[in-house]
Amino acid sequence: MSPATASPPPAGRPAGRPRAAVLSRERILQAAFAHSDERGADFTLAALARALGVRPSALHHYFANRDDLIAGMRGQLTLRVGDHGFDRIPWHEAAIPWARAYRDTLGRHPGIIAALATLPVDGEPESIADYNRIAEAFRRDGYPEHRIVPAIVALESFIIGSALDAIAPDDNLRPSRDPEAAPTLDAAERAARAQAAERGRSAAEDAFEFGLESLVAGLRWLGSDAGSGTDTGADAGSGAIS
Amino acid sequence: MSPATASPPPAGRPAGRPRAAVLSRERILQAAFAHSDERGADFTLAALARALGVRPSALHHYFANRDDLIAGMRGQLTLRVGDHGFDRIPWHEAAIPWARAYRDTLGRHPGIIAALATLPVDGEPESIADYNRIAEAFRRDGYPEHRIVPAIVALESFIIGSALDAIAPDDNLRPSRDPEAAPTLDAAERAARAQAAERGRSAAEDAFEFGLESLVAGLRWLGSDAGSGTDTGADAGSGAIS
Numbered sequence: 001m002s003p004a005t006a007s008p009p010p011a012g013r014p015a016g017r018p019r020a021a022v023l024s025r026e027r028i029l030q031a032a033f034a035h036s037d038e039r040g041a042d043f044t045l046a047a048l049a050r051a052l053g054v055r056p057s058a059l060h061h062y063f064a065n066r067d068d069l070i071a072g073m074r075g076q077l078t079l080r081v082g083d084h085g086f087d088r089i090p091w092h093e094a095a096i097p098w099a100r101a102y103r104d105t106l107g108r109h110p111g112i113i114a115a116l117a118t119l120p121v122d123g124e125p126e127s128i129a130d131y132n133r134i135a136e137a138f139r140r141d142g143y144p145e146h147r148i149v150p151a152i153v154a155l156e157s158f159i160i161g162s163a164l165d166a167i168a169p170d171d172n173l174r175p176s177r178d179p180e181a182a183p184t185l186d187a188a189e190r191a192a193r194a195q196a197a198e199r200g201r202s203a204a205e206d207a208f209e210f211g212l213e214s215l216v217a218g219l220r221w222l223g224s225d226a227g228s229g230t231d232t233g234a235d236a237g238s239g240a241i242s
Numbered sequence: 243m244s245p246a247t248a249s250p251p252p253a254g255r256p257a258g259r260p261r262a263a264v265l266s267r268e269r270i271l272q273a274a275f276a277h278s279d280e281r282g283a284d285f286t287l288a289a290l291a292r293a294l295g296v297r298p299s300a301l302h303h304y305f306a307n308r309d310d311l312i313a314g315m316r317g318q319l320t321l322r323v324g325d326h327g328f329d330r331i332p333w334h335e336a337a338i339p340w341a342r343a344y345r346d347t348l349g350r351h352p353g354i355i356a357a358l359a360t361l362p363v364d365g366e367p368e369s370i371a372d373y374n375r376i377a378e379a380f381r382r383d384g385y386p387e388h389r390i391v392p393a394i395v396a397l398e399s400f401i402i403g404s405a406l407d408a409i410a411p412d413d414n415l416r417p418s419r420d421p422e423a424a425p426t427l428d429a430a431e432r433a434a435r436a437q438a439a440e441r442g443r444s445a446a447e448d449a450f451e452f453g454l455e456s457l458v459a460g461l462r463w464l465g466s467d468a469g470s471g472t473d474t475g476a477d478a479g480s481g482a483i484s
Contacts, residue, residue, distance in 0.1 A: 040282075040284055042282055042284060110356075110360070113356065114352075114355065114356045117403065117406035117407060117409075117410065118352070118406055118407075118409040118410050119410065120410065121415060122414070122416060122417060122418055122419055123419050125423070128417045128420070128424050128427065129423070131415055131417075131424065132423075132424035132425070132426050132427040135424075135427045135430045136426045138430075139426055139430070145429065145430055145433040146433040146436070146437040147434070147452065148430040148433075149415050149427075149430050149433075149434040149445075149449065150434055150445075150448055150449035150452040150453065151452070151453075151456075152415070153407060153449035153453065154400070154449055154453025154456060154457070155453075156403065156407070157400055157403030157404040157406070157407050157449075157453060158396070158399055158400045158403055158457070160403035160406060160407075161359065161398065161399030161401065161402035161403030161404075161406075162396075162399040162403075164356060164360055164399070164402060164403075165359060165360075165395060165398070165399050167359075167360040168359065168361065168362065168363075169362050169364075172362060172363050173363060173373055173394070173395070175364060175370045175374070176364055177364055178367075181370065181371070181374075182370050182371065182373065182374035182377075183374070184374050184377045184378045184381055185370065185374040185377045185391075187387065188377045188380075188381070188387055188388075188391050189391050191387040191388035191390075192391040192392055194388070195388040203391075203392075204395070206392055207391065207392035207395035207396055207399075208396075208399075210389065210392040210393070210396060210464065211392065211393075211395065211397075211399060211400070211457070211461075212396075213460070213464060214393075214396060214457060214460030214461045214464050215396070215453070215457045217459075217463055217464065218455070218456030218459040218460030218461075219453075219456045221459055221460070222455060222456050222459065
């Protein structure tokens, strides 16, 4: 049985009375991370209240509902990812360490990645301020206005997918059970792992770095004067640089 | 001993006896999709057996464990994504419709995206055959061997993150609660939505198409002779095409 289907405790039992004095936004968020790390993000405020030994109503003083709590967790992660100089250096330089820190931060809380990726951002001031800061870097660097949000979304989608990929086995595409049935994949996977090892990286890290560099290069190209006119068809855009 | 007791008794309660005859690999997979669509991928084989009205041991005849079942689901999704001409047309042309179909297919089963992204691929013959087919297209087109798997992983990471993004509200980065606190983001988000509407796409679709085109362009660039020497540092790679 998942925590979500557990029935809430009877409200009002004296033994379950909230110790409201020791609760804080910080403590609830900390408990929410611990809870989702252990059981995934599919928890209810009621289950979290039980884990904290308080009544759901005590949590509602801090978070109106589960989405509000997830938004708070998102805000904490945004702070942990940190500033990577978007206000000082070109967006495409800042994006590299920002993406690495973002992937690493999500990777520490895999249970919540899908929830963070799918729940609304709005109303979480830290995240909105962070997106605004990144958007300003793109604008300052002359990126076409209508392409700024798609570029940020593309980076985030890649980072979120990469954070999930980092949880998979490092030789995930290795056809070890029947290599002769997939000889090209087998050789390519070996070559990739050897190359990653030479660079002192895991295969997932190496793929992330290569993909990040490729995506940033492509976003720069399609956001430049030369590339911005070609983005109505995939072939036109990708053909233009070959 | 009477003749009546000579034959082995049913292993369990007669009322709970599995109707093994009606079970099939297909039916179990179908039930697994329905179950995870409703409750997420965090189910056990025991829960799935209950949903099917059979005993867990009946499922074990078809799937050794939960990972094996998830692998079977992955195989079905691979077949649904389909062939997009990797064996006939350049990888960077086939990758566009393949990525669209992949994102759409995952989007129909959001509950299982994280599980599919993180569980091992090996031993799922359909998926391995599919990866081998895609790897062959890269090799045939002269892609550096050690970059083939990183390129496929980068595409998949982007597609998986995009499938999750597609579940989020379409105006997810719109600072609607307090637009004046994030004026650049607000303007950029409006411009992006207007552009997407003009093309008859959702904002998520438009961001996906732009990101996909950018990523494919970047992967082509960094996998080409011109780009392949620069992939040790992000700045070198992304700077080379500006």
